Amino acid sequence: MQMKLENLNEKQLEAVKTTEGPVLILAGAGSGKTRVITQRIAYLISRGVPAYNILAITFTNKAAGEMRERVYKLLGQEPPKRVKYFSRSAPNMGTFHSICAQILRKESKKLGYKTNFTIYDESDQKAAVKKAMENLELDTEQFLPKNIVYAISSAKSELMSPEDYSRYASSFFQEIVEKVYSEYERILFDQGAMDFDDLITKTLLLFKKSPETLQSYQSYFKYILVDEYQDTNKAQYELIKMLAQVHKNICAVGDNDQSIYGWRGADFRNLMKFESDFPKTKVIMLEENYRSTQNILEAANKVIRNNSLRKDKNLWTKGEKGDKLIYFQARDEKDEAEFVVRKIRELEKLNDDFSNFVILYRTNAQSRSLEETFLKYDLPYKIIGGVRFYERAEIKDIVAYLRTIYNPMDLVALERIINMPARGITEKTWRQIVPLWQEYLNDKNHLKKNIDRLKTISDKAKKSLARFIDLLALFQKSVEDQKLGELIDFVAKGSGYKDFLLSPKNEDKKLENEARWENIQELKSVAEEFHGMPTQDALAAFLEEVSLISDIDQYDNGTKAISLMTAHSAKGLEFKNVFIVGLEENLFPHSRSLLEPTEMEEERRLFYVAMTRAKKRLFLSSTKQRMYFGSTQRNLTSRFISEIPENLLDKEVAGALARLKQKTSGSGLNSKILQNQKSAIIDLCPGDQVIHKTFGEGVVIKMEGSVAEIAFSQFGIKKIAVDLAPIKKK
């Protein structure tokens, strides 16, 4: 097989060609990392390594898909179609979770799982935790299931079993977690379910329990590559160490400045530890940046240098200096959105079509004002993330039906659908049949008889239950002779869900329900992509994809629209023009990070990631006040702005002049134009930072006529007559 190694600098070429032994590639932002990884894989194949001996782990499924396409393009071949499990013809590419799910799909019997296991997402986990707490008679109000889910997940990613946890637990809350954790584990096992963390930890457990299994995968995955290594957690790290132990052909690629998933257990020190874990590691630094202009790069370098927990490196580019970064301070989030629109229109007129723009924000909630403004000016946009498709109630309902068909022990799914649409099975009834449900696997008729004998259930409910059991059996039977898409139709109709949505009794909800039905059709069309395999396999693969997919995976850069997404979602992407909005203290950096230096550094890395997405132009903005939770919040400008050298930044302050005109023409309510001693015009708004001769620094909270309420850092809140007081704007 032939391939050409194209456009590689010396370091990159070395990274591609060093195929044997441990390699650590420290790849700065925009250093051509993807090019290196794909060429490396293609190079291996071209040198005769069978594709299936290669395991490449990426951060998203989307990245894996793209990688696959690029590798085959380099090899001059068509990428293989959707492949079932580990195929002989293609390199294995996927996220940790999807790779592990595939291993477990084949091997879970060795761990004692009775049935096809189901993957629990966060809301399923919450339901299971709630159930565990009820079993233990713990108050779900005092200890929120959400927090316990988080604690359990952290424990799992640190490879702490319930027993380990009991040794570690010291606080009252942790003692509660300890109890819930073991009960939760029992519930999940009984229900044939695994949560996200289990996918990794159970694979590890499998390898520990069964050395032959480990051995077979070790010899299968002869060449291992892990992208975004700085975002691996302890469990993932152990897994990799185990798999690579024999051949030691392990290539880790990462950048500790881009570690932004510490909150979910990622530990960028794994990157630093690599060299000691794998002796004789070849370290290759990629520091030449091919993405951004000098100005953008320099600004980003200066910002990230404020972090103490890092290994210094020097990203550089041969590229042009480029425009200065632009910073705009807006009045509020509407004004901020208008600024974004204004800039996009200017640039769009020149040459850049809409796909060259991305707006990055810290929290999904910030997308709303942007969305409204884009609608107002009729600009095409797409929001990545936010309310996810697979989290919509109707989708979860239909998926819950499929899950129950696939694994009838999945009680979280069963509970969701047993009375949806309403069929007269109440909470009380449900509680009583749960202990009997196990019999479903052995003998459905026995289950029915036992239910029939229960005295505490009404005849109506009994009949309803019997009908439901028959319905489920009918669905299961149809897996044998229907395609997955047809099955979804059959389920929607047979369960009464379709009628429930489309029956005309809900006249005012008609449109909403029709949209829901459309979503189900959309789900069906996704399912149809799996028609190449037997329905039982298709069902498994489909459910797996549904539970592991993220929204960025669906991001399609083909359509010409402005992208809106969180800074987290933007990792790995690049755009000609990048806007980072909401650069305010409490928002970006987020309020929850203010007290913890390590978290503050993670915020800074996140900002660094956001900045380095930009190829040509970078726009930064903040607001003086914004609506948050229905009330007005006033924040200081983000510290990150002040970390950018002045000479790289063009400041566009929200037109004091424009406001001056507005306010003097009679409409000024919250603002006062005045003259201070130096007879400079100051225009004070809530959010402005001021300096008072006596009280020092402060922030304007409220304006009433010429009286300002100012919060001083040293002296608390004072009311000040602004036209008399010795005060000036900072």
Next chain:
DNA sequence: GCGCTTTGATTTTTT
């Protein structure tokens, strides 16, 4: 027992 209204929480980021 069902479906609607009210309440209460909720928002950092996601596999």
Next chain:
DNA sequence: ATCAAAGCGC
């Protein structure tokens, strides 16, 4: 401001 879970009347 918005959305999901709990309460209340039919």
